[in-house]
Amino acid sequence: MNEDDKFISTMASVVSSSALSVARLGARNVVLSMLADAIIPILSSAQGLEAAAKFQRAIEEIMAIMDDQRLPAEYHSTLLAETNASLARLHDLFDA
Numbered sequence: 001m002n003e004d005d006k007f008i009s010t011m012a013s014v015v016s017s018s019a020l021s022v023a024r025l026g027a028r029n030v031v032l033s034m035l036a037d038a039i040i041p042i043l044s045s046a047q048g049l050e051a052a053a054k055f056q057r058a059i060e061e062i063m064a065i066m067d068d069q070r071l072p073a074e075y076h077s078t079l080l081a082e083t084n085a086s087l088a089r090l091h092d093l094f095d096a
Helices: 003-042 045-066 073-094
Strands: none
Touching (some): 003 073
């Protein structure tokens, strides 16, 4: 096997590994989303507001830790967008 073939084989392996990681993350996201969809509607207003407050504090702690990490801007923007959407949903359901 020449150097070009080795490089192509290595790159194919990296791409395959990355695709599997993305697939696992996607599957985990589906399961966690379905779990939240099943649990959130059965919470009382007090439980929902408590969950929203705990969630917001936990996200703020993680964001403070992640500020020191070199991650793509897309990570940070997606984390913020998903957090805001989740908090909005919780507040829409329980702030009434």
